[in-house]
Amino acid sequence: MNPRMIILETLLVIDSDVSSGYTAIAQVLDKYSYLDKRDRSFIKRTLEGCVERRIELDYIIDSKSRTKVKDMKPVIRAIMRMSVYQLKYMDSVPESAVCNEAVKLAVKKGFSGLKGFVNGVLRSIARDIGNIEYPDPGSATGMSVIYSCPVWLVEQFVAELGVERAAKVLEASLKPSDVCIRINLSGIPVAEYAKMLDDKGVRYEIPDHPACAIRLKDIDNVTGLPGYEEGLFQVQDIGSMLVALSAGIAYGDIVFDVCAAPGGKSMHVLDILNGTGHLYSFDVSERKLALIRENAGRMGFDNIDIRLADAAVYVPEYEGMADVLIADLPCSGLGVMGRKNDIKYNITPEREGSLVKLQREILSNVSRYVKPGGTLVFSTCTIHREENEENVKWIEENLPFKAVSLDGCIPDAFICRTSGKGYIQLIPGVHDCDGFFISKFEKKQC
Secondary structure, eight states: OOHHHHHHHHHHHHHHOGGGHHHHHHHHHHHTTTSOHHHHHHHHHHHHHHHHTHHHHHHHHHHHOSSOGGGSOHHHHHHHHHHHHHHHHOTTSOHHHHHHHHHHHHHHTTOGGGHHHHHHHHHHHHHHGGGOOOOOTTSHHHHHHHHTOOHHHHHHHHHHHOHHHHHHHHHHTTSOOOEEEEEOTTTOOHHHHHHHHHHHTOOEEOOSSSTTEEEESSOSOGGGSTTTTTTOEEEOOHHHHHHHHHTTOOTTOEEEETTOTTOHHHHHHHHHHTTSSEEEEEESOHHHHHHHHHHHHHHTOOSEEEEEOOTTSOOGGGTTOEEEEEEEOOOOOGGGTTTSTTHHHHOOHHHHHHHHHHHHHHHHHHGGGEEEEEEEEEEESOOOTTTTHHHHHHHHHHSSEEEOOOBTTBOGGGOOTTGGGTEEEEOBTTBSSOOEEEEEEEEOOO
16 A cells, blocks of 8 residues: 555544544554555654644645645645655655655545645745744744644743753654663563674663663564563663652562553562562553553563552552552653654643642542551653642642652662652653653651
8 A cells, every 4th residue: 555645544534633643653553564664664754743743834834825724625734744744854755756646645535626736835835945934933832833832832831841941842752762671670681681682683772770771773663572572671761660669669568550551660560579579550441451461471470460440439458558559640641742742732721630630539549558657659751840749749738648758769860959859850851761750758657
């Protein structure tokens, strides 16, 4: 099948429901996994680019077209977006090929009458692609266009982080992200697994921290890597790895992971426990629990109970059981925009507010499962003060917990002015990882 037609059909799905973007791209790559690497790479890059850069692409099209993007037929809108992305960001594709293939797609989809429009607008854009006039880059509108992020969200980042750090976050969200894996140190040393990658010709780098991490280069499917079936590693970003490391888990501990799917943190806990203690992993649907079971089975861990539970609903039998409870809660996901390119279009201020309410409901409930003197680790994969720092304050004011310093629990590279106060905010573009928030508390003795 023509890769450009695959791209067009997928963009039409996403255009009808932008929340499907990340899932739709993953599904199409899986469906056409038999295509050669070059075609798959072209499809992947173009689809992800069209979603990530949608606001900028529409701005460029609108600058040259009398018919604005919002008023175009869905097919024509999708053709224009994918073509402008290629003109702007894919130097290996000749301008003539972009324009000619766009016209062919319009004709194939039954829009022969608009082939002149498509051709004319695209050739005008191609002539001026290096000289497009953008809004003031220091303004929220300018940053919105340059980084393809909704204006309200740009304003939120600037208000909370300042212009410079906000720009770093937005810039990082548009850069390709390496796949990061955590080596199960109870199974194999990092150096030994790295030798296995060398033998297979896999490109990678070993970051300075944490000691269990490896970054893979040019890999989009880890299932064929050595040691996957044997459970020697788990896909997990460095920010996520710090959650279990910060908890201070000791051999023999009873650990709860209350929003556990797909299971990365749970598997890290089990690796740290190294066959001792016990982990209870909870999530709200059987579909999510299946992911945890698959990971635990592949890695050969058996000191785990995987249970269906809504973290916001109290279960009396769990009262006071946990030495350590990890609550990586539902959040706006703004720290992983670089991996899930549709997040910025789906989140709203109202949705953020509802997530804060849900987070506090869950924290109020699961805090009862921690034994006196036990540890609560609350984390999110977002960069939003109300979901993060404000929740730390709320926990201290409303629940029987006190913040505990993270110094000594996490690698020195992540120690900062707030780690001694019990929390850290990892920021893409500033830290070499996804955006993550981690906080640690001790339950007060009765």
